[in-house]
Amino acid sequence: MxxxxxxxxxxxxxxxxEYTFFDIGHSHHYFDDNKNKQVLDKVSERCYLPTNALxxxxxxxxxxxxxISYSIxxxxxxxxxxxxxxxxASFQALAATGCVEFISETYHHSLAYLFSKEEFVxxxxxxxxxxxxxxxxxxxxFRNTELQYNNELAKFIExxxxxxxxxxxxxxxxxxxxxxxLYRAPNVSSIKSLLKNYQLSDDIAFRFSNRGWEEWPLTAExxxxxxxxxxxxxxxxxxxxxxxTFGEHQWADTGIFEFMRYMPEHxxxxxxxxxxxxxxxxxxxxxxxxxxxxxxTSWADMERDLSAWIGNPMQDESIEKIYSLEKAVYASxxxxxxxxxxxxxxxxxxxxxxxxxxxxxxxxxYFSPYESPYDAYIYYMNxxxxxxxxxxxxK
Amino acid sequence: xxxxxxxxxxxxxxxxVISGGLGVACLGLCKALAPFxxxxxxxxxxxPNFSIPNIELVGLNSFTAEQLREMxxxxxxxxxxxxxxxxxxxxxxxxxxxxxxxxxxxYEVFFEEVKPFDLDALYAGDVIRxxxxxxxxxxxxxxxxxxxxxxxxxxxxxxPGMILKQKTGKPLVLHVHSLEYDRAGEGSRNWVYExxxxxxxxxxxxxxxxxxxxxxxxxxxxxxxxxxxxxxxxVEFVQRTVKKSPMKEKLVIFFGRITMQKGPEYFVEAAxxxxxxxxxxxxxxxxxxxxxxxxxxxxxxxRMGDKFYFTGFLNKKMxxxxxxxxxxxxxxxxxxxxxxxxxxxxxxxxxVIMSKTSGAGEVLNSALKIDFWDTHKMAQYxxxxxxxxxxxxxxxxxxxxxxxxxxxxxxxxxxxKVYEELLVNSx
Numbered sequence: 001m002x003x004x005x006x007x008x009x010x011x012x013x014x015x016x017x018e019y020t021f022f023d024i025g026h027s028h029h030y031f032d033d034n035k036n037k038q039v040l041d042k043v044s045e046r047c048y049l050p051t052n053a054l055x056x057x058x059x060x061x062x063x064x065x066x067x068i069s070y071s072i073x074x075x076x077x078x079x080x081x082x083x084x085x086x087x088x089a090s091f092q093a094l095a096a097t098g099c100v101e102f103i104s105e106t107y108h109h110s111l112a113y114l115f116s117k118e119e120f121v122x123x124x125x126x127x128x129x130x131x132x133x134x135x136x137x138x139x140x141x142f143r144n145t146e147l148q149y150n151n152e153l154a155k156f157i158e159x160x161x162x163x164x165x166x167x168x169x170x171x172x173x174x175x176x177x178x179x180x181x182l183y184r185a186p187n188v189s190s191i192k193s194l195l196k197n198y199q200l201s202d203d204i205a206f207r208f209s210n211r212g213w214e215e216w217p218l219t220a221e222x223x224x225x226x227x228x229x230x231x232x233x234x235x236x237x238x239x240x241x242x243x244x245t246f247g248e249h250q251w252a253d254t255g256i257f258e259f260m261r262y263m264p265e266h267x268x269x270x271x272x273x274x275x276x277x278x279x280x281x282x283x284x285x286x287x288x289x290x291x292x293x294x295x296x297t298s299w300a301d302m303e304r305d306l307s308a309w310i311g312n313p314m315q316d317e318s319i320e321k322i323y324s325l326e327k328a329v330y331a332s333x334x335x336x337x338x339x340x341x342x343x344x345x346x347x348x349x350x351x352x353x354x355x356x357x358x359x360x361x362x363x364x365x366y367f368s369p370y371e372s373p374y375d376a377y378i379y380y381m382n383x384x385x386x387x388x389x390x391x392x393x394x395k
Numbered sequence: 396x397x398x399x400x401x402x403x404x405x406x407x408x409x410x411x412v413i414s415g416g417l418g419v420a421c422l423g424l425c426k427a428l429a430p431f432x433x434x435x436x437x438x439x440x441x442x443p444n445f446s447i448p449n450i451e452l453v454g455l456n457s458f459t460a461e462q463l464r465e466m467x468x469x470x471x472x473x474x475x476x477x478x479x480x481x482x483x484x485x486x487x488x489x490x491x492x493x494x495x496x497x498x499x500x501x502y503e504v505f506f507e508e509v510k511p512f513d514l515d516a517l518y519a520g521d522v523i524r525x526x527x528x529x530x531x532x533x534x535x536x537x538x539x540x541x542x543x544x545x546x547x548x549x550x551x552x553x554x555p556g557m558i559l560k561q562k563t564g565k566p567l568v569l570h571v572h573s574l575e576y577d578r579a580g581e582g583s584r585n586w587v588y589e590x591x592x593x594x595x596x597x598x599x600x601x602x603x604x605x606x607x608x609x610x611x612x613x614x615x616x617x618x619x620x621x622x623x624x625x626x627x628x629x630v631e632f633v634q635r636t637v638k639k640s641p642m643k644e645k646l647v648i649f650f651g652r653i654t655m656q657k658g659p660e661y662f663v664e665a666a667x668x669x670x671x672x673x674x675x676x677x678x679x680x681x682x683x684x685x686x687x688x689x690x691x692x693x694x695x696x697x698r699m700g701d702k703f704y705f706t707g708f709l710n711k712k713m714x715x716x717x718x719x720x721x722x723x724x725x726x727x728x729x730x731x732x733x734x735x736x737x738x739x740x741x742x743x744x745x746x747v748i749m750s751k752t753s754g755a756g757e758v759l760n761s762a763l764k765i766d767f768w769d770t771h772k773m774a775q776y777x778x779x780x781x782x783x784x785x786x787x788x789x790x791x792x793x794x795x796x797x798x799x800x801x802x803x804x805x806x807x808x809x810x811x812k813v814y815e816e817l818l819v820n821s822x
Contacts, residue, residue, distance in 0.1 A: 020771075021672065021778045313788030355793050358760040374763050377786055378779040 002180070002234045003276040003284070004227065004267060005194065007143070007166060008243035010048070010072040011109050012040055012079055013348035015369050019383045028390060030340065030383040035369060037083045044087050047247035052090040054246075054257060058264055059099045066264045067099045067275045070243070071143050074107030074127050075346060077134065088134065095135040101277035102131050103166065104139035110345040111309060113144055113153060114296075115323045119345070124160065141166060141278040145347050147196065147240070147299040148306065151185040151292065158191035164282045166240065168299040169195035173291055180234030182282065183291035192282050193291050196240040196299060200226065205241040209254035220259050224266035231272060235285045240299070308354045314377035315350045321384055328391050340387060344380075352376035400814050401433045403542035403559075405533060405552035407517060409438040409452070411445055414517050415652070416735040417572050420604070420628050421548055424570075425450050427629065427807035432814065435540065437533045437555075439514045439525070455512035455532050463509050466535050504528055509535075522551075523586070530554035538562065544814055549573060550587050553594035566599040566817040571608055576615050577656055577730040592616045600813050602626050605754020608732040624813055627758050629803030630738045633715075640720035644677045645781050648721040650714065651728075651736055653684035658727035658750065658767045663690055665725070667697055668774035674702075676781060681706040681717055718743040723780045727767045728753050737762065738801060746780045746790040748773055758801050761793035 441454025
């Protein structure tokens with residue numbers, strides 16, 4: 001019987017403050033505590049708390065038949081622990097139901113796989129410890145930042161002992177096949193790949209409130225009927241999206257909460273359909289084919305690549321420079337420095353430097369706490385300059 | 396449109412007789428419009444061996460006394476008494492004189508015997524009188540020509556546009572390259588302001604050179620936004636001058652008129668902040684204007700004379716040489732309708748720091764934008780451009796993208812669309 005596999009991404013970076021040239025050598029605090037707390041408060045009220053309450057309600061109502069999974073970045077969890085313990089507690093309550101799985105990622109939501117395999121492994125281990133501490137689980141499935149994925153990564157993750165890996169179902173790699181089955185990379189022995197059904201996922205995450213969309217308004221019944229129409233031609237329908245879809249990207253007045261409240265029961269009206277966690281999905285189905293991803297893909301933008309994170313000179317220089325400090329940072333054995341450095345690896349810093357949406361004419365897609373990508377770069381490089389001076393003992 | 400529209404344009408500056416960006420912009424626009432419209436450009440002064448294909452240039456200076464007598468024969472006389480009513484000021488013109496004075500001038504110019512038009516300098520002497528003489532002769536000339544639409548560039552040529560619109564009912568387009576608001580500040584309510592306001596009210600369409608200037612037309616002149624169509628200027632391709640810098644220090648430059656409008660004092664303050672932290676930088680201020688000497692004194696007072704150079708007015712060739720060696724360009728204008736010089740700096744691959752109140756910023760994603768008064772932020776941008784290669788590369792990459800769309804062809808297309816909309820029922 002076919003099942004829906006929900007995975008929600010929860011992430012909040014430590015945004016850098018407007019750290020100016022004049023702060024270099026004078027202030028060693030790089031992060032904007034006020035702003036970060038403010039954003040966390042806002043998103044907690046609009047999204048995390050009401051959505052967690054709804055998920056808990058659904059799990060109870062469906063008596064164990066409604067299941068979901070999360071990946072909550074380590075930096076987000078740290079910030080919940082510091083500023084919003086109530087939100088952390090509501091996730092812990094969900095974990096305690098037994099219907100919620102936690103998926104592994106890099107602690108700092110970083111691009112480390114591309115720039116330092118050592119740091120990549122370190123962050124995965126760090127994350128594992130954190131999940132154990134808060135949720136008493138050991139993750140068995142991995143997802144990389146922005147669903148970066150290729151064959152080589154699948155193998156790397158298999159070697160770390162994971163049973164499954166999450167990725168985007170990219171058309172060019174699927175070559176006409178359905179994303180609604182389990183696949184595997186050509187170079188692995190057992191790790192299974194879960195492919196996002198971007199059509200149905202994006203119907204909820206992006207198109208839900210779009211009044212220009214021919215399917216608007218999207219009701220729970222309609223969505224369930226689309227799911228049911230796949231009977232016989234699907235085993236797992238993977239709905240992967242940012243958790244902030246609920247209440248933040250799609251505001252409450254769009255009806256997104258009502259949609260979510262009734263969607264599971266409409267799906268389960270068809271006796272063949274149900275919900276599974278990623279690990280249950282892996283255990284329930286066989287691999288249907290080879291999913292061959294030579295090049296790095298992601299779930300981002302039309303290109304499904306990393307062009308919003310790397311590739312312009314500001315992004316390339318700042319990434320190169322921050323990773324160049326790795327050895328010196330760990331040699332210092334200074335826990336505070338290591339923590340600061342790791343926070344500066346979070347992918348969001350580099351996303352804020354993107355200029356690609358100007359050429360697309362798609363500026364509305366650029367979300368940033370700064371006035372321009374140039375500002376993002378300058379504050380980052382200023383903080384970097386101060387940090388590297390401290391590291392070298394110059395200040 | 397069934398046929399090419401016949402456009403009657405009025406311009407004040409036109410190459411080779413130019414003072415600033417207005418003449419350059421009028422030429423660029425005319426050249427790009429020429430393939431699509433039949434253009435006749437009426438200007439104060441034409442030069443015999445300067446012509447442009449497909450554009451009829453009419454310099455008022457070229458009419459002889461004999462021609463003028465013929466043009467102004469009694470039976471051809473254009474009654475301009477209504478103009479007095481339309482354009483006569485109600486507020487005192489601070490720099491020129493009182494309301495009565497302006498009215499008197501009108502009477503003198505429009506009812507005395509016509510004399511050949513002569514202009515030594517575009518903006519020297521009694522400019523208002525020259526503007527009135529220009530209006531009188533060019534209207535008389537235009538009434539004996541065929542045209543479909545009237546297009547005037549800046550206040551100096553708004554008068555003939557207004558009279559002709561009233562006399563003929565033909566649509567009037569006003570191209571706004573600069574406003575009294577930009578030149579004299581937001582408190583200015585003088586005769587020129589009043590002329591601009593009345594002309595824009597009368598016009599069928601106003602074309603400001605940026606959305607920024609469009610918002611000034613709306614906010615400070617009360618013009619209906621429905622008839623404001625901003626169209627950005629283009630820029631001509633340049634062959635970059637190549638030159639090696641004579642000094643080892645990085646060079647940060649300002650160029651333009653050294654007047655309140657251009658914000659030169661903010662540049663000086665930002666330089667002071669930069670130098671306090673970063674002594675190995677030099678600054679150049681190129682241009683002339685009424686703040687020239689006060690700023691030299693200020694630099695001396697700040698003890699920055701060995702780091703800060705004043706060049707005075709630079710001609711095009713010298714300016715190109717300066718651009719060839721500059722590392723950062725600053726344009727902290729208080730109010731800048733477009734700001735061609737910023738685009739020129741971009742063409743030289745120089746990072747540009749400009750005020751948000753500058754129209755060119757709307758087409759330059761690559762520019763670093765500041766509030767003109769935020770000298771601290773300007774200083775930070777200067778330092779970042781000097782110290783961090785990533786930003787320089789990113790800005791230059793983006794600038795090349797930006798330049799692709801800043802063309803006179805794009806400008807001409809949008810202006811043609813305005814003509815088509817106005818003439819939709821005429822052809």
